[in-house]
Amino acid sequence: MKMCAVALVLSLLAAAVWLGLTMTTPESSGGGTNPGGGGNPGGGEGDKECVPTLLPKADLGLCGNLEVFYMELGNISCKIIPKCNLYRQKITAWPQPIVKFPTAMDGAQYLLVMVDPDAPSRRDPRMKYWRHWVVSNIKAADIKAGNIRGNVITDYQPPTPPPTTGLHRYQFFVYLQGDRVISIPTKENRNRGAWKLQKFLQDHKLQNHETSTQFMTEHDGELTPPDY
Numbered sequence: 001m002k003m004c005a006v007a008l009v010l011s012l013l014a015a016a017v018w019l020g021l022t023m024t025t026p027e028s029s030g031g032g033t034n035p036g037g038g039g040n041p042g043g044g045e046g047d048k049e050c051v052p053t054l055l056p057k058a059d060l061g062l063c064g065n066l067e068v069f070y071m072e073l074g075n076i077s078c079k080i081i082p083k084c085n086l087y088r089q090k091i092t093a094w095p096q097p098i099v100k101f102p103t104a105m106d107g108a109q110y111l112l113v114m115v116d117p118d119a120p121s122r123r124d125p126r127m128k129y130w131r132h133w134v135v136s137n138i139k140a141a142d143i144k145a146g147n148i149r150g151n152v153i154t155d156y157q158p159p160t161p162p163p164t165t166g167l168h169r170y171q172f173f174v175y176l177q178g179d180r181v182i183s184i185p186t187k188e189n190r191n192r193g194a195w196k197l198q199k200f201l202q203d204h205k206l207q208n209h210e211t212s213t214q215f216m217t218e219h220d221g222e223l224t225p226p227d228y
């Protein structure tokens, strides 16, 4: 028993040290175009360099015929949110994006799911999936126009990646819902983290998504947040 306790304490210590180390190791800050962490703190116009860059090749797999637009930034499907203009801070407060599926089938009904598979970090995704947004019963005409409304099962929560956790992927999946009734049990819907997306899909007999996309952003805490 005593040996067990000692071993436990030692492994806890080791874990704490490891955690401390990983927390203080600066993650590569993606984006890369603004190593000085600058951009334009005033958020003014005219910063020609301040445009989203394409995701790395390895992350383009989910890029389908689905477009995501945020105010100011525009279409960020398959892009990395740039650090300049405080975009990485602003996106944490912006309202839900326009999500457009231009080739939605007339008369069909769709389900939209937005998740972060990199919670709390891509290296250690023990809280995957973080559920950001779930809306069912979306009419084709609405999703064609980018107007996401229907039965909001989980309210939209903006990306708020924690400090030092690197770039997070924010993934959008659209499913052909048909006449399925989609729900998430109340208790499960209280927590966003560690959501069992595969189980949810199985329970609703949903298989392949119709289309998908993703973008990436990471925490930017080095500058004072702007007033908006």
Ligand SMILES: *[C@@H]1O[C@H](CO)[C@@H](O)[C@H](O)[C@H]1NC(C)=O
Pocket: 067, 075, 076, 077, 078
């Ligand atoms: C949005 O961006 C994606 C990926 O770069 C691109 O395929 C798509 O055509 C863009 N759509 C619009 C309307 O700009």
